[in-house]
Amino acid sequence: MPGRHITDHQVRLYMTFRRSDSPAAAAAKAAFSTATAYRLEEDPRLPSQTAAPRTRRRPDPLAGLFEEEVVPLLEAAPGLRSVALFEELRRRHPELEHGIRRTLERRVRAWRAVHGPEQEVIFRQTHEPGCLGLSDFTDMADLQVTVAEGPLDHRLYHFRMVYGGFQHAHVVLGGESFVALAEGLQNALWALGGAPREHRTDSLSAAFRNLEQAAQDDLTQRYEALCRDYGMLPSRNNPGVAHENGSIESAHGHLKLAIRDALLLRGSRHFDDLTAYRAFIDELVSRRNARHQPRIDAERAMLQPLPRQRSQDYEEIRVRVTSSGGFTLRKVFYSVPSRLIGHQLRVRLYDDRLEVFIGGSALMTLPRGRAQRGGRHGHVVNYHHVIHALRRKPMALLNLVYRDQLFPRDAYRRTFDALLAGGDPRPACRCMVGLLALAHERGCEAALAQHLEALLEAGELPHLDALRERFGPAPSELPHVEVRLGSLVDYDALMDRPAVGGVA
Template identity: 40%
Template sequence: MAVTDAQVRKLMEELTKHGNLGLAAAKAGMDRKTARKYRKQKQLPSEVKPPRDWRTRQDPFEEDWPALAERLAQAPELEAKTLFEELLAKAPERYQPGQLRTLQRRVRQWRAQAGPAKEVFFAQAHRPGEAMQTDFTWGTELGVTVRGEPFAHLLCHPVLPYSNWEWVTVCQSESLAAIKRGVQAALFQLGRVPRYHQTDNSTAATHRLADGKRGFNPEYLALMQHLGMEPRTIEVGEKHQNGDVEALNGALKRRLTQHLLVRGSADFDSVAAYETWVQQVVTKANALRSEKVAQELAAMRPLAVEKLPEYSEVDVLVTGWSTIRVKHNTYSVPSRLIGETVRVRLYDEKLEVLHRGEAQLTVQRLHGRNGHRINYRHLIWSLVQKPGAFAQYRYREDLFPSLTFRRVYDALRQQLEERKADMEYLRILHLAASTLEADVQAALEKLLAAGGLRSAEAVKAAVAPVRCEVPHLAVPEVDLRAYDALLTEGQEVAS
C-alpha cells in the first residue's frame, strides 16, 4: 500500500517528539524500513514521485474537447455533468455513463489552467480588543436531554477573535432577546467592552430595506448604544467574513461532546443546570487563552453601564376570542381580560402578560410564524355554554390536553351523535379545569380500559372526593357536685 503525505507528516511529528523510529513508524502506520527511508530523504511522497506527462489510455473526449473548451470559454459556469449529458444524447455509441468522472477531471483541469479568476479570500490580522463576533449554532446535535426529554436548543456564542475568548448562553431562537442576553452575559463576564460588535444578517439584528440592503433594527441599535459598541455586520451571503466565530462553533461543540463523554451522561435536571455546566466547560477553555485575553482586556474600555432587562415589551389588545397576537403568533389569555390592553414581556423562552403592572400569565414562547398556544382553561367556561362552537373552532386541536383526551373524544363520537359527544367532552374538559387534570386523565384511562366511558357523569363520579363520615361520640355527663364541695370548704376555712 502506498504511503501518503499524511503518514509521513505523522512520522516526522513523532520523531520530533521522542526520536524513536520504531514507535514513530507504528503510530504513522508504516513499516520501519519505509520510515527510515523517509527520515533520510526528508521529503513527502508527493514530492518524491515525478509527475507523469503521458497518458495510460486514450482520451475518449479528444475529438469533442475543442468544442467543449470553446463552450466553457463562453460560459465558464457550465458543469461537466451538463456537457456530458449532451454528449451522451449526441453520440450514445461513443460514450458510456462511467466516463463522467473523466470529463469532470478534464473540465477541472481546464478551469485551473484557462478558466476565469476565482475570488481570493484574505486572511485578517485581528487587533486586541477591537471587536466581538456573535453567532448562533444548533446545540440539539449534542443529544442533551432535560429530565429524560430531548432538548432542542441553540447556543448563543460571542467570541473575541484575537484571543478566541468565548462565552455561551442557551436559547431557543435567534431572537433579539437571545442576542441581548448572550452579549450582555459575555460583556459582564469580561467587565470590559470592545469597540465593535459583529453579527451575520439575522433578523434579530437587521431588517431588509427597500433597496435590497439590510439595515439595523432600532431595538438592536439601542442595545449597542447602551453597551457602547458600534454595530457592524457581514455582507449578505458572505459567511466567511464571520469566519472566526463560525470555526469556533464547531470547536465548541466538539469540546462539549468530549466533556459529555467524561461526564457519563447527557441528561440534566434543568435548562439552568445545563447552561451552568456549559459555561464551566467554556471557562476552562478560556483559562488556556489567558495571555492573549490579558492583551484584549488591556485594549478595551471598562464596562460602565447596568445590565438591561432580558426582555422587550409590547402592548396588545385582548380580542373577543380571548387571545393576543404577539410576534406573528397567537396565545390565549384568561377571558376576564377581553377588551383590555395588556403589556407583554418577551423573553427568549417565555412571555409574561401583565395588566396594569400585575402579572396575569406566563406562557412558553412560540417561535416562527402563525403558531398558536391555546389553554383550554381560558375558554372552557364559555364553551360549555356555547357547545356548538366546538365543532368548527379554529384551534380545536389545542383543546385536547393529551392523547388520552383525544381518545376519549373519539370514543364518545363512536357512541353518540356529534353534538351530544361534543357536549359530553366539554363537560369532561370543564371537570379537568375545575379539579386536577391529572386526576381526570387517570380516571379517563381506567374508564377507557374498562369500556365504561359513556358520559361525563361517570368521570365525575370517579374523581369525586371520598366523603369521610364523622364518628358519633357519646357526650359524658359531668358531675359538678365535687366542685361545689370544694367551694363550700373554702368558705368555711375563710370564716
C-alpha cells in the same frame, strides 16, 4: 537493495562516503549494492537525471475534443462544472465511455490553473485581545432533539470571542430576530464579564425578512442602540460571504458535532423540559470554555466594563383583549382571563415568553407560541381562562377553533375522541367540559390524566359522578375554618415583662 530503485539522497550519501571509503564500503553505508556503486563510478548522474520522461501509455480519450470543444465552452462560461461538461460531451458524442470523466476533470483543473479567472484570496488576520466578538445563529433541526411530547424546533444563538475563544450558546425557539439576538448577546457578555470593542454579525437578513422598511429601520436603530449601550462598534459582514465571519462559522460545526457526540454519550435525545435541555447546552459549552481558560482570563483584562444594568431585550407591543377571551399577536392567539375583555394590555415579547401588563401592574407570563407552517394561526390557550364560560356553553367545545390546544394533556384529547365515538356529541361535550372543570376546581390535572389513561387502556369511558367522588369533595362542601389572629397589644405586653435570669 534488490528490487528497489535508488534515490537521489542515496547517491549523494554515496558520493560523500566515497571521499574516504572504497566503492564497496560507501555503497554499504548508502544502502545499495556494490554493482550499483561501480555503475555510478562510470555515470555519476542522479537517478532523477537519468530517468526517462513518462509517456502516454494509451491513446488520449479527449484527443480532438478538449481543445476544440471543451476549451471554447470554458472560455464562454468559466463557471461551468466539470460534470456539466462531461454530460454535454456525452450528449454530443454518445460513443464516449463513462470512464473519461476523471480524465476530463483533471484536464479542466489543469486548464483553469493556467487560463482560469482569478480567485478570491482570504487574508488571514491577527486579532488583539478584547477587540472582536462574533454572533450568529445555526439551525439545530438535524440533531432531532425532543422535549416533553414532541420534537423541538429551535436554533442556537452562538457568540464567540475571536482571540480568547470564549463561547456562549443560547437556545432560540423561533427564528432569527432582534429579540433573540439581544437576549443571547447580553447573556453572553454578562457571562464573559465585559464587552469587546467591536461586535460583528451577519447581514441580519433573516431577522428583517417580511418586515416593512419602517420596521427594518427601527430594528437597525435598536441594534445600534444596544451596541452603543455596551460601548461596542457594530459591524456586519457582506451578505453571502461566510468566510468574513469565519471565526464563528467554523465554530458552528465544531459545536454542533460536540453536541451530537454528547447526545450519543447521553444515550437519549429526549429531555423532560426546555430547562433541562438548556442546562445540557450550558454545561457542554462551559467544558469547552475551560480548555481555553488561560486565554479567556487574559482577554477579560482587556474588555470594556459592562453597563450598570442590561439593555432592553424585548419588544413592547400594545394589544386589546377581544370578546374571544384573548388577543392575537404575530399570528398567534393567546387566551387570558375573561375579566380583561375590552382592556388594552402592554405585552413584552421575548423569544420564549410573553410578559403581560395592565398599566404598570404585571398580570401574568405566557409561553410564546409560533404560527403554524403555511401561515396558519397558532394558539396558546389555558383552559383555566375559559372553563367557566365553557360550563355555560359546553357545545362550543365541539367545533372550537383551538380545541386541541385547549386540552392540557394528551389524555384529555384522547378521552374526548373516545366520547365522540359514542355517536351523540352533546353528552360527550358535557362530560368533557365537566372533566376540565374538575381538573380546574380540584387541582388534580395530572392525577386525573393518569386515571383517564388507565380507563382508555381498559376500553372504558369516564363517569363524571364517580370521578368527582374519587378526587375529593367540591369546594362548596368544605368546612369553613375561621382563624382568629391575636392582637398586637399582647405582643407588647410580652416585651414589657421582666427578663428571666437577667437576659433581655
